Amino acid sequence: MKRHAMAACLLMAALSVCAQTREQDSLRVVNLQEVEVISTRATSSTPVAFTNIGKEQLKKQNFGQDLPYLLSMTPSAITTSDAGAGVGYTTLRVRGTDGTRINVTANGIPINDAESHTVFWVNLPDFASSVKDMQVQRGAGTSTNGAGAFGASINMQTGDFSMEPYAEFNGSYGSFNTHKETVKVGTGLINNHWSFDARLSNISTDGYIDRASVSLNSYYLQGGYYNDNTSIKLITFAGKERTYHAWNYASKEEMERYGRRYNSCGFMYATDREGNVYGKEYYKDDNGEKHYLTNEGGALHFYNDQTDNYTQKNYQLLLNHNFTSQWNLNIGLHYTKGDGYYQEYKGERSLAEYGMSPFEYNGGKVEVSDLIRKKAMDNWFGGGIFSVSYKADRLHASLGGALNRYDGDHFGRVLWVKNYIGHLNPDHDYYRNNATKNDGNIYLKANYELVSGLSAYLDLQYRHINYRINGLNDKYNWTAATPGMQKLDIDEDFDFFNPKAGLSWQIDRNHRLYGSFSVAHKEPTRNNYTDGYFTEHPKAERLFDYELGYTFANSWLHAGANFYYMDYKDQLVLTGELNEIGEAMASNVPDSYRMGIELM
Template sequence: MRRNAMIVCLLMATTGAFAQAPEKDSLQTVGLQEVEVIATRATAHTPVAYTNLSKEQLKKANTGVDMPYLLTFTPSVLTTSDAGAGIGYTSIRVRGTDATRINVTTNGIPMNDAESHSIFWVNTPDFASSLQDVQIQRGAGTSTNGAGAFGASINMQTQGISPTPYAEFSGSYGSFNTHKETVKAGTGIINGHWGFDARLSNVSSDGYIDRASVGLNAYFLQGGYYTDNTSIRLITFANKERTYHAWNYASKEEMEQYGRRYNSCGLMYEDEKGGQHFYEDQTDNYIQKHYQLLLNHRFNSQWNMNIGLHYTKGDGYYQEYKTRRTLVEYGLSPFVYDDKEVTKSDLVRKKAMDNKFGGGIFSFTYKGDRLQATLGGALNRYDGDHFGRVLWVKSYVGDLNPDTDYYFNNATKNDGNIYLKANYELAKGVNAYMDLQYRHICYKIDGTNDKYNWLASEMQRLDIHENFGFFNPKAGLSWQINPHHRLFVSFSEAQKEPTRNNYTDGRFDEHPKPERLLDYELGYTFAGKTFQAGANLYYMDYKDQLVLTGELNEIGEAVASNVPDSYRMGVELMANLRLPCGFTWNINATLSKNRVKNFTETLFENEEAGTEAWVINHGNTPLSFSPDFILNNRFGYTYKGFEASLQSQYVSKQYMSNAKQEECTLDAYFVSNLALAYTFKLPKVKSMTVGCTLYNLFNEKYENNGYAGSGYYYDGDRKVRYNYAGYAAQAGTHLLAHVSINF
């Protein structure tokens, strides 16, 4: 495993402008990078379930789609796409857990939003082009920095400075006017100590869904200074995104009437002929800039130190057209128009945020003959403003100041943790693992929310001051029976604070409780020369997990409440075959059972808060968006410079609510992608690769995400339940061609 390094200047450099360093110094640098330790990574002796993806694996798949789709075929992973083609607003689930429960770090530095706990991959376009590798840990995993890992953690490591100069261009073009252009260059090691890298990327697509356009621009710059035992790197990467909304999804009825690509976002009105007219600026706009200063020092063959400082600045907004909105909810007074009092009107609103996140991480690692230990931790602070403005009101009579906020609140969060990990060889091949972490969080929100409190006739007041202290122990045994067979067993406890939405959308008189996970894992792997296989059994026991219950708060927002008991249990199976003739076969499957124990649902008449509640006890029900079966299969073949692969994924039925309503499900789907590529050499060119990927080869009509809700009405004296749902339709067969040239 590798990593770290630090100080620098900035970058931008063409390869030929700098001379290549002597081979001896370059090799010293490479040697230093190879011993750098990522403290949050699992190794062969760590008793957790994990998958590593190398730079080469990422590069082959990185022809245009977002990072989640590069991880699709790893065990227990599901991906979703609002625009329907894997670009823009995409997300990932692991073992059924969503993005708010998946910890993501880059070089050990947290990437999850401090409040929502999610990572918005639309803000990291083409990031895979600057990565050395990725490790996905399933379950509670090892102690990490940032948001709690409640189903998985994704640890990304950026590439180190290349010892030799290089330049690279890659481009893609395909269906839905999708295209990606990437330019990379590096100086190699200069005078035995310095090196610089740069990347510029542009990704754009019209999207499969109507108007679901995406425009993404990004850069990655790094400079490094190296000695025999010390490396310093300064890294900065940033993005600018503009995405048309596609998050409303569509009902089955809308798809039948308007087609599978229908998008209701931005709908203003329908004319006499039935034509629909949409607001052109129904867009999400965000700029995010990251800065990392990374120091690695090797004291001797046993001791290693890593220190990282980081700062992230985010600034953005989204605009949307809203029909027949109650004016008082936006701080506006009713007005008289055409001799009638108008209390509801169409309007355009803008919701914005301005946030800052910074801090530091550290780790000290000892590696002896039998003992490996790491002491590490982090201290981070978040400060974010949330505010909204009304830009336009239809036929409004009166003063309208688009620079006046109709709501404003500020949130701060201090998050610190310290951990001690140790792996001790008890006997030959038998290792005991211990991992102890303490994490403290102080979270505050003050101001007004974006929701109107009808009970108090004012915007909802936010006065949230919460402190949490979590002790998260982990322990396990790993037994390398012989060079081919390995067995491990582990127990982990993880705790996690509620997200921002759990507070702002909850009941006014209730605060959500933190969640707790007890994770039990048992794994086996076989590693032969041509065949490898593995199995992992897991039982994830949740206490007070926050799930949508069907209940509404005082202003009609869906409430996520703590349920006392829920669990995820299953088995993950993996096998890989590699033959000398160039044929490879990779297959993995997850069979699982995901349940809420004694789930109680609360419905309201016509979904109006304050009406009579209808409480229904469903007993044990499936957890939403948690399929019982996932199968990934890949056939590959390479011959000289030619490579072909056929990848397939089967996902069983998923419920979109926890109430087990058959009409609110995502149907099972089976999707295959065919990838072809050929690499060859040209004069003055190291290599050139041309290829194409045919996505959804068999034109499966499927949806991989959605939402569902329920209410009731009276038929005489009888209560009648009704359900509704929206579905994220995905693209049929589509093509993306690509070319890359390496100098």
């Protein structure tokens, strides 16, 4: 991947040198500036709480950390990082809701994983270097494409073309051997119509947490044709990641014993100072008291290849056309290919859970053993979006929608078993299942100025989802009449109607007051189906979102306050219960709410 991307960068640089001289027609150059109407974005007259983040602000903060860290100063946002350095597996929460409830799009195209509903930012390394601007809408927000927005929606727009050829290199270095290198080149405008841009990035860190190393590579390529009324862009971007697991976190006791940076992922065994091997990090004396081997000169040993490896490639074809100064059309086609795996050392596992029979060793029957397992995914996601927008003096309206399909295989294999005698087939799947998801929506939204400064907003969306999973899951059902791997046979249809309405009052040039009411629905995630009780299926969730806000703005200050009350029906929340195999469960709760005030 790096070889192809570097070749593309060199090609872009050569084109910039060989580009023909443009006519010095200043009026035409101005007219060629790219204009895109993002129908899913909020404006100053839209009665929702939102924050815009421009290119310059992103550039000031972009030292290689994932995008959630660049958004950490927006209202109600909280970020976390497994590795502790803000690179690798990072998460974003808004208004207390996790990433599965935050809708993310790039150029209007869904980025959320179709099954888990979350965004794996580790698959988008240094994407901020190719983003022109972002908008974060809190709450249900305006109608968008993809996963339901229950906490927020994030709309990213990638960069426009540059009028002039350019080449630049950015680098940074920091704690824990964290570093980023980015090369960007562009041809500028060729023959008044064509432009090409490329980016190549490398990001690595040892991580603050022990062994939480991260290695990321990515590229972004863009080519476009532009004239007075039309732009056509072909964009491809990809990310390749390799991260050591740091998922377990450390307990208070572990941090007191081994330090704040302790990472239990990949633990295999401990040795005392003579080199004797112990299955745990301690032994018990005759009185049953624990003696930790590290206190007596011993050491802990970890599996070196406890890693996550994934490659994701994205393709977007975008058309924007202005029929008149009032009418605009946007069409986007997209395709994403994902392929990867993670493997891990698991101690004292029942062989039956991995479709394996007991074996004889040293005259005994072995039913439980240490092993290394590999879990893999192979999936694709594709479809199209559209929007038609109308803009007049008092009325702004848009009709849009999307139709997308996801197809993904999940499967797992056992690579090694301690003391295993016989042939171990590394290509044997101990579980395999396939998931498909068809997701379509259509929306109509309008903003009408009733009187000077007072605007009414109406947004109507219909969304249909069909979600199927068939095959064997990675969880063993000990409670079944015939115990075996959990069987998945899910075929669910959902039909959602999501209306939104509100008023925005621009009292004068400095003061604005707004209020809105929104309804949103959300289908269960894959984990909601697979991690609950084997005999129960989760239900869809519904949200009634009430927003009331005030903003003040002048030439040197922008301030505001927003009150929200989010009333949920059948919200899926962690209950503290454990399922049949000891995993934390999320269940539908009949009534719940979130309420707060955001200050900006």
